[in-house]
């Protein structure tokens with residue numbers, strides 16, 4: 695059974711790999727044997743990640759692209775397919791956070807939708823169609839507990855945090871059903887589409903918030919960079935070959951109570 699979890703001979707694109715969760719995900723996928731392409735707008739920052747992973751004898755390559763620009767998505771796909779052939783896996787991890795609170799501007803909302811809604815759909819359209827032609831593939835969308843439930847304002851009382859942006863709750867919620875849409879569309883071609891919904895990542899937030907958030911989970915803590923990799927490897931690998939259209943919360947039990 696164990697070899698089915700391996701990502702050897704899997705070419706995988708991970709977006710947003712220099713971010714908070716992305717760096718840990720890049721390390722996990724590379725360690726599982728993937729030929730990994732990491733891509734976001736800042737290719738220089740990503741090259742540093744690729745160099746670190748290459749020094750550990752992993753196969754990691756950095757590419758620049760803008761998920762808010764269809765031409766850039768198509769160009770990335772052309773470059774990758776010329777070099778590696780159709781991908782085996784795609785992880786939609788990038789997120790743009792232009793809206794800073796409930797009163798954010800319409801322009802910020804529209805910037806968010808360009809990347810997080812339209813761009814996300816185009817990633818499925820362009821990369822998913824090549825996987826469908828190849829007759830195999832796995833797409834994993836990184837969602838959030840904030841796509842499953844509304845804001846818990848009480849966690850933030852007495853801190854400087856807590857003015858949450860509506861766009862995030864909208865596009866992370868939409869991601870769940872977009873996952874089911876593409877799972878149904880590409881299922882007949884053996885392309886699977888699933889979602890992982892992490893809980894809050896510990897990032898030196900105010901102590902009061904960390905304590906309240908941790909108590910709200912069943913495992914008593916926030917997420918760290920090691921928490922998502924196992925579930926992601928599982929969904930990308932052949933070990934999950936009969937799983938599609940699901941949302942798997944990786945949240946220490948936060949949304950289960």
Ligand SMILES: NC(=O)c1ccc[n+]([C@@H]2O[C@H](COP(=O)([O-])OP(=O)(O)OC[C@H]3O[C@@H](n4cnc5c(N)ncnc54)[C@H](O)[C@@H]3O)[C@@H](O)[C@H]2O)c1
Nearest residue numbers: 710713714715734760761762787788789790838892894895
């Ligand atoms: N941080 C958390 O607590 C948390 C909790 C639950 C879910 N998540 C989800 O996990 C994923 C990663 O979150 P994070 O906190 O590591 O994010 P982050 O903000 O640290 O990183 C986001 C990445 O997306 C990239 N990006 C932004 N706009 C882009 C564009 N137009 N084109 C290409 N790339 C672009 C950025 O360059 C960056 O590398 C996101 O989908 C997020 O919603 C995060």
